[in-house]
Amino acid sequence: RSYFQPNTSSTYVSANKRVRIRYTSSIVSGDAGSDVVSTKSIEFSLRSSMVLVNSLNGSGILGLAYPGLSHGLTSFYDALNASGNIRDLFSIRLCGVEQETFKLNGSMTFGGTVSNFYTGSIFYTPIKKELHYEIIITGMMVGSEKLAVPCSQFNDKSTIVDTGADKLLLPETIFDSVVNKIKEQIPRSYRVSDSFWRYDTQLLCNPDYSVFPDITISLLSVEGLEKEFNLILEPKNYLRARSKRSKDETCLSFGVGVSTTGTVLGLAALEGYYVIFDRANKQVGFAQSSCGSSRDRSRIEGSISRVPHNCAYENLRGEPGTGYTLNVSIGTPPQWFQILLDTGSSNFAVAAAQLEKVKSYFHVEDSSSYVDLQKSVGVEYTGGSWRGALASDLITAPDSISTPIRVKLAAVTKSDKLFKDLPMQGLIGLAYKSIAKPDDSVTPVFDSLYAAGRVHNVFSMQLCGTVDKGSHLDVSIGGTMVFSGIDADLYRGPILYTPLKRAWYYDVILTGMQVGDDDVDVPCKELNNDRTIVDSGTTSLRLPTLVYTKVLELIKSKTTLINETSPFWRSGNVLYCWDPDRPEFARFPTLTLAFLSSESNNKEFHLKILPQMYLQAYRSSNEDGRDCYKFSILSSTSGTVIGAVVMEGYYVVFDRENERVGFASSTCEIRDSTFEKPSVEGPLIRPETTDCRYDSDSLSADRK
Secondary structure, three states: OOOOOHHHOOOOEEEEEEEEEEOOOOEEEEEEEEEEEOOOOOOOOEEEEEEEEOOOOOOOOOOOOOHHHOOOOOOHHHHHHHOOOOOOEEEEEEEEEEOOOOEEEEEEEEOOOOHHHEEEEEEEEEOOEEOOEEOOEEEEEEOOEEOOOOHHHHHOOOEEEOOOOOOEEEOHHHHHHHHHHHHHHOOOOOOOOHHHHOOOOOOEEOOOHHHOOOEEEEEEOOOOOOEEEEEEEOHHHHEEEEEEEEOOEEEEEEOEEEOOOOEEEOHHHHOOEEEEEEOOOOEEEEEEEOOOOHHHOOEEEEEEEOOOOOOOOOOEEEEOOOEEEEEEEEOOOOEEEEEEEEOOOOOEEEEOOOOOOOOOOOOHHHOOOOEEEEEEEEEEEOOEEEEEEEEEEEEEEOOOEEEEEEEEEEEEEEEEEOOOOOOOOEEEEOOOHHHOOOOOOOOOHHHHHHHOOOOOOEEEEEEOOOEEEOOEEEOOEEEEEEOOOOOHHHEEEEEEEEEOOEEOOEEOOEEEEEEOOEEOOOOHHHHOOOOEEEOOOOOOEEEEHHHHHHHHHHHHHOOOOOOOOOOHHHHOOOEEEEOOOOOOHHHOOOEEEEEEOOOOOOEEEEEEEOHHHHEEEOOOOOOOOOEEEEEOEEEEOOOEEEOHHHHOOEEEEEEOOOOEEEEEEEOOOOOOOOOOOOOEEEEEEOOOOOOOOOOOOOOOOOOO
């Protein structure tokens, strides 16, 4: 009905820039510019950027998210905050539809809160990422029934608070669970069309609210991982008024929908609350609104104790044979890189020059927080090496290291085969500082986090490998890194621990090994010659030459599928392919690794290494449509390496506080659901109590 005409404003300035903006349900584009802006709620005018668009539902949109979404423009709120006239905080009271006018009603406050806009206490949830107002859901209930899904699924991709979205939007599997729970709790005599749940055009007029259950959303509290609070949505919130056919007839649509971009707490979840966007303290607050009568309002409960899970979505990515990477920012302003997680080394290294096969690198000259420590450093691995300058800078990682911390790093300027064709630009060593280079004065990243009180002295990881999706192999890999503690959603059953022989690498002790039902006939000391390390940065299971030879003979004797002279067995690169509809895993034997138990010297526990773990999916399917694999058990000259192909079956806990490594059955999907799942068995009585330690105290830490 009305629109801004820039040619009639003497203060409008064009930015000579075209901008394209993506919203939850639409995309708009227009010309950027700026002009003097004021509102009734502030007593002065200021210059703000704006985008002039030709089509929009309404006269305009006032974006209030972080600058990272503003396309390099200065938003109204950021201009207001920069003026110094307000605190970095705003609050909104959302009252919903006013029955007399059938219009939305509410109040907006810049720079603070208004005490008579809410009742009771304000409960805060931390902002996980400063882009949208991204927070963490810890659970959901419909009526009194809890949704039986890992809490990380609620936050798959992200969970944001968005006053510009009308509905509570959920990932499809969560949406289906919510709808089914609501249907189960509505009396059968109360008829609701199936299309009502999915289509806005299907309305329900003058509903009986009492037959519909509440929806409860639990949010992580700023008090810590052990606390949460509940938003209890009344049916009057999630059943959205759409039309008023007469004075006595109001028709509604279902205010919960499906999202492909993550969970969105829109108006259906926010009306009835007073919401505080406290950017200064990186938190979003919720209190019960003073709108309307108390019986019509949604409710809030807190602070409630919870089992401390990490409910962040999967934060690790990669491809088979390349390892698992975490998205990490380095420097000021931040430069983002994919960094390999490596429990088999201790340095943090990032490419800082245009090295071979590296797609992007850290521009040290562009970081105002970069400090050159005037010392060179280098590391050699089995499959490559690097050299560079020792330095320090600030880093963050979404869902893991939310606040910048200064760490020591190596700015790599020379590399031999380290990066190859790998989708990474560096690595984070998570082992002990005693093997850091050039010496133990270089504090590893995890040690820095622990010293700063940011984490417990325990980290854990769930590496999920690849999964079949229908009739073709999806070879992307994913997983979750928990930098502090243990996440109960990522494993099932007990965690069984093996002691560290020595705190340098994660050096543990194997007490035996089987192929199928046959023991690998070598003295148990040979299994640990010259060490046995748990190493996420190595993709294969590597065995000392004598052990490898025995294991290979036993595997080949138990399958006739591949000729025993085939290079498939020894090269690590030759592929074997089969029809995806007829997987051949069952024609290969299962391996068993026995570990010394932390409980006592006469106990052990067993890990099952299934064929779908040690047969590693290749990057893409064969040209004839078959799925291809390579053999990922290799010979080693530097001891046994429990690499990613073993870890992918388990949830692995690196308990540095008690100098032990734990294994539990993972909640990851398995590649072939008709086959058995990886399992941890024990603790078991050892058949003999031979000392299986191998004396490696004099050995160098240079070889990995």
